[in-house]
Amino acid sequence: MPVTVYAVFYSSEVHDDMPSDIDLFLSGSEGKFEFIYANKLTALVSLQKEKNPVYSQQEVLAYASIVEKISKRYAILPMRYGSVVDSLEDVIALLQKNSESFYAVLDSVKNKEEYSLRLLFSQRHQHDTLNMESTEIIKVPPAILQGNTETKNYLLKKYQEHIVEENRHQYIEKIQSHVTQEIRKITEIFELKKRVTPALILDAVLLIERSAKDEILALASRIQSRYPEHNVILTGPWPPYNFTQIKIE
Amino acid sequence: MQDDLYDINKEITILDVLDRVLTKGVVITGDIVISVADIDLVYLGLRVLLSSVETMEKRKAITL
Amino acid sequence: MEEDKILFYGGSSNEIIEELEKITSGNPGRINATPENVDSGLAKIVLTLIELIRKLMEKQAMRRIDGNSLSEDQIENLGETLMKLEQKMDELKKIFNLTDKDLNLNLGPLGDLL
Numbered sequence: 001m002p003v004t005v006y007a008v009f010y011s012s013e014v015h016d017d018m019p020s021d022i023d024l025f026l027s028g029s030e031g032k033f034e035f036i037y038a039n040k041l042t043a044l045v046s047l048q049k050e051k052n053p054v055y056s057q058q059e060v061l062a063y064a065s066i067v068e069k070i071s072k073r074y075a076i077l078p079m080r081y082g083s084v085v086d087s088l089e090d091v092i093a094l095l096q097k098n099s100e101s102f103y104a105v106l107d108s109v110k111n112k113e114e115y116s117l118r119l120l121f122s123q124r125h126q127h128d129t130l131n132m133e134s135t136e137i138i139k140v141p142p143a144i145l146q147g148n149t150e151t152k153n154y155l156l157k158k159y160q161e162h163i164v165e166e167n168r169h170q171y172i173e174k175i176q177s178h179v180t181q182e183i184r185k186i187t188e189i190f191e192l193k194k195r196v197t198p199a200l201i202l203d204a205v206l207l208i209e210r211s212a213k214d215e216i217l218a219l220a221s222r223i224q225s226r227y228p229e230h231n232v233i234l235t236g237p238w239p240p241y242n243f244t245q246i247k248i249e
Numbered sequence: 250m251q252d253d254l255y256d257i258n259k260e261i262t263i264l265d266v267l268d269r270v271l272t273k274g275v276v277i278t279g280d281i282v283i284s285v286a287d288i289d290l291v292y293l294g295l296r297v298l299l300s301s302v303e304t305m306e307k308r309k310a311i312t313l
Numbered sequence: 314m315e316e317d318k319i320l321f322y323g324g325s326s327n328e329i330i331e332e333l334e335k336i337t338s339g340n341p342g343r344i345n346a347t348p349e350n351v352d353s354g355l356a357k358i359v360l361t362l363i364e365l366i367r368k369l370m371e372k373q374a375m376r377r378i379d380g381n382s383l384s385e386d387q388i389e390n391l392g393e394t395l396m397k398l399e400q401k402m403d404e405l406k407k408i409f410n411l412t413d414k415d416l417n418l419n420l421g422p423l424g425d426l427l
Contacts, residue, residue: 151392231324241273
């Protein structure tokens with residue numbers, strides 16, 4: 001019977017309370033849940049009727065909400081949606097084979113929670129300021145592009161776009177390095193994600209002590225007041241989804 | 250107004266949740282299967298090894 | 314989610330949602346080619362690569378202009394070539410019914426190609 005795995009954590013945490021209340025604290029969630037033990041580890045799993053997970057938003061959110069509930073209780077490693085193995089024996093084998101790597105990662109996220117800190121261009125600012133600054137700079141185009149021919153005008157247009165982009169780049173890098181410095185004051189465990197949209201100035205995930213929630217809140221509002229023209233968004237606390245790099249064998 | 254705010258917060262939260270649970274977290278099963286006409290052909294493995302689904306099935310059979 | 318995860322946000326929430334949708338839409342799953350879409354599927358991959366190379370060339374050309382190391386003749390040639398390349402690209406996009414947005418492969422953990 002296929003088994004969905006939600007999270008892995010130290011068994012010692014479970015022993016402190018009664019595992020029998022598993023259905024109680026996951027109440028409202030559909031499915032038959034079980035704790036699977038192997039070495040010092042426990043996995044929260046549920047039995048599935050079918051192997052292929054259904055990719056509906058509802059299913060995914062239900063999965064995430066179970067991971068969330070368990071993470072409130074224990075220090076866990078969250079699994080990605082679609083973590084389905086063939087049998088309960090496979091879960092045990094998985095835990096046994098990879099126990100050392102699981103220990104290492106679990107230790108690194110102990111008592112810590114994940115937060116997302118993002119800084120976005122406000123659309124208004126994006127169009128006005130940067131473009132204007134750039135036009136100032138290219139009022140005098142490079143000598144080689146002067147002369148009113150079709151090709152030169154084309155190149156000049158491209159060149160202007162290039163300058164706008166370069167300026168934008170520098171502008172973003174400056175903010176990024178400043179915010180990075182600020183983040184370092186709170187934690188050394190963070191990651192800047194690759195910018196995937198033009199409006200994204202910074203997309204960071206941080207891992208901080210559970211007790212340091214106030215510090216991250218203060219950081220967000222500090223950054224917002226430093227860059228009032230942009231939008232700061234802080235979300236969390238999350239299970240350590242972004243800090244679970246582990247090689248499964 | 251309160252309701253609007255609630256909805257917006259919920260939407261942002263859902264987006265963030267989906268991003269995490271679909272692309273982050275510990276991976277124990279295959280990442281990407283490229284299929285042609287609903288027949289799985291290319292499997293993009295955990296360590297970004299490109300192998301055919303057939304080889305994967307065979308390998309699986311051996312390890313089990 | 315029964316819990317509110319937004320701890321702080323400044324600015325317009327609609328803008329924020331719009332952007333977050335873009336950020337989080339890169340969800341690796343199945344790339345499915347069927348008899349109906351195989352033409353545009355292949356064209357998409359090929360054109361994406363051509364577009365990547367074209368943009369790289371354009372970028373390099375701008376750096377050469379910045380470096381002021383090009384002669385009058387070179388500039389003329391360069392401009393004409395880049396212009397024609399872009400026109401050709403636009404024609405190809407039209408033929409295969411592809412937009413700029415289509416010509417951007419999501420490389421999973423590596424982010425977007427372009």
